[in-house]
Amino acid sequence: MAGLTPNTPTPTNIVVHARSRELVVDFSDGASFHYSFEFLRVNSPSAEVQGHSPDQAVLQYGKQNVTITDIEPVGHYAIQPTFSDGHASGIYSWDYLYRIGRDHDRIWAEYLTDIQTRGLSRTGNEAPPPPKKSGCGGGGCGGGHGHGGGGCGG
Template identity: 45%
Template sequence: MLPNKVKVGKEDGSLTLEYPDGACFTMSGEYLRVHSPSAEVKGHGPGQEVLQHGKQGVRVTGAAASGNYALTLTFSDGHNSGIFSWDYLRDLAQNHEQYWQHYLDKLTQSGRFRDANTQPVKLMDPRSPKN
């Protein structure tokens, strides 16, 4: 189903999609950026996905129709190569909670962070002979 209204939030860099069935979804730039369907994120095949990190605060800065089937988004970090099909956008919106938690879990497992300025600190026991 195609949305009848697409809005990029100038204040927060979000994307809002309103549908004829009354559904309305707003997604943050960070969420859309880390779920971009681009090769940079998805890779060129199964198992080649690249976990995006340090994207907190990334905003959607532009949206343009890509034919009748998709939307091309531009992000504040310069990323603009993902073509978001209408079906993919609706899936991202409807499954936001599940996909976001999965992403956060993957970040935690990898020792990466949403904030680009956060660096892991390894605490070491000065009494340990391994130091």
């Protein structure tokens, strides 16, 4: 059986290499792709990462040392890995795995450019961005000073 698209090659072998943090998938057309766990995690097809439209995508960072702790088949068309950071909602169809394997170099280069442009890193050691200021002269409202709840002036 093919993936979600009838002409997509199907995996003939899937191997998780825990020590090198790599998933290797061999496909029925002879293609073989090596995916780092980090690459799979930051490109998860889940709505949590991709959003429900391209402008809702959430750039993932600090995932360089993530591992896959479990991997489950999803019917005859996909796998669903569980990552060490708790992410487990990505369903990687054969179509998706084949496409990101084929386009790996371009996808990875774009990712590295995106995190660098935003001042983020693969290790996640950067300081978090400062909180957004809103309302009441830019200082926020009623938060975090031990004076009780929200509301302005009160």
